Amino acid sequence: MAETPPPSPQRPDRRPADPRFSSGPCVKRPGWNPQALDVLSAETAGRSHRSPAGREQLAQVIKKSRALLELPESHLLAIIPASDTGAMEAALWSLLGSRGIDVLAWETFGMDWLTDIRDQLKLTDLRALTAEYGSLPDLEEVDFSRDVVFPWNGTASGVCVPGGEWIAEDRQGLTICDATSAAFAMDLPWDRLDVATYSWQKVMGGEAQHGILILGPRAVQRLESHIPPWPLPKIFQLTVDGRLNQALFAGDIINTPSMLAVADALDGLDWALSLGGLSTLMERCRDNFDLIAQWVVNSDWAGFVAEDPATRSITSVCLKITAPWFLDLDPSQQAAVTERMTALLEEEKAGYDLGAYRKSPPGLRIWAGATVEKENISALLPWLDWAYATVKSETPHPE
Ligand SMILES: Cc1ncc(COP(=O)(O)O)c(C=O)c1O
Incomplete structure (x- = not known):
């Protein structure tokens, strides 16, 4: 009997209203336009x-x-x-x-x-x-x-x-x-x-x-x-x-x-x-980070690059893939997986510029600074799961 291919991962139905998550230049303040x-x-x-x-x-x-x-x-x-x-x-x-x-x-x-x-x-x-x-x-x-x-x-x-x-x-x-x-x-x-x-x-x-x-x-x-x-x-x-x-x-x-x-x-x-000054800006970053941290806790494939929780940045949030099948790939295959994930997210207009810094190990980076709206972070996170599942299903691996 022919093997049935794995089901395509469910595409989230909601996109971030603003998919810009670059770590620099970072997204403009909410409501900004050239005028x-x-x-x-x-x-x-x-x-x-x-x-x-x-x-x-x-x-x-x-x-x-x-x-x-x-x-x-x-x-x-x-x-x-x-x-x-x-x-x-x-x-x-x-x-x-x-x-x-x-x-x-x-x-x-x-x-x-x-x-x-x-x-x-x-x-x-x-x-x-x-x-x-x-x-x-x-x-x-x-x-x-x-x-x-x-x-x-x-x-x-x-x-x-x-x-x-x-x-x-x-x-x-x-x-x-x-x-x-x-x-x-x-x-x-x-x-x-x-x-x-x-x-x-x-x-x-x-x-x-x-x-x-x-x-x-x-x-x-x-x-x-x-x-x-x-x-x-x-x-x-x-x-x-x-x-x-x-x-x-x-x-x-x-x-x-x-x-x-x-x-x-x-x-x-x-x-x-x-908005209220420094404390509000810091709170906005913290809230954004907390959403990501909560998602990481429940994730079976993503973890923070920063080992010690006390040293985790609340602005440039760097993530790695912790799933064993991924860790078994060689570095160039790993880079190909994360590049494909970020390309898919761009294509879908779900998240831009999410690739790790060009000189860092392969992974994802989400800018969570004060100009990012937390609704956009929460809308992004299911897309990360979708991109991961899609690329995993496309990538030959023993698991
Ligand atoms: C920690 C740190 N230092 C220096 C720089 C360079 O900043 P710029 O390109 O604005 O000069 C960056 C840019 O991302 C940075 O994150």
Whole structure:
């Protein structure tokens, strides 16, 4: 008797109203459309950023970002070229070199900063505290008499630090934190962060064009007392004649910004402030994550990449396939399975950009930041089961 093929998995009947789940650029705030910028850019589009309206808008972005982040007076905030990368590079190139450095890297972005410090700045008093995808390095190993460079949230593995208790209050070195997918989503202890950076394109759903650099008093002191031995490109220069360039923290900018991106950043900030501010943003991320976590508990095929629940990112939620038939496949077959799943989800308009970061192990990644509506997450989850079952039924395997 001919074998009957396995039944096709039931296609869910409801799609997410918005299928955008990319981890950057992230989905715009609910209700956003290009007209949202009409009013905000009416006076600034096509005008100089040094015009009164341009200056005012840049100053508003600084003021509202500070308010939303609940940044203390002790810390300064500037808009920097080239997104989070620009802000991090400006910090690394301007501040490092006067003492040893501990770099924490557990996925691609921490690895990028490590490579930069080692191969570009060629600093040798360097300790790399690394871990595999899914884990964190041992935070007890960190030596705070040295400068410490780390991402708060490793976007590519969905592993974040479990709060800031591990950071010494009485440190001698600086803490330099890439907070790009943590800012506005996780509680950042400003008294323990001397430098923090982020980009607009993540939790706030802004444009990628610009980054934010936050400096605490100890970082300012370092800037004014330490002259790096290497040449500093103009876009990394934070001082003038050895003193902090104060104007950058009031709305001046190193080079010409996109005033459309600035208007869009303001739109996002206004939205977030009107919702109730930081606690509401954090709650939205937590609610999104909780939905996914609940689904994972009941799943017979999906698990978190992050092993320790205390380190699970509530923004870049990274999932792996735990089913034995999948684990028996070789890495290229595994990658083919997850690629096919994400292609099916795209095709069905059920979920876009759900593939794991290109340098990470095969899996899925769901952005669950504040601009994502929880109804869209709950509508997505049955589609993940459908895509998995469909690809499993198509893939030859012994089970
Ligand atoms: C942790 C982390 N650092 C740095 C970056 C680079 O950010 P950008 O491309 O905005 O410069 C990203 C982007 O995803 C990130 O997630």
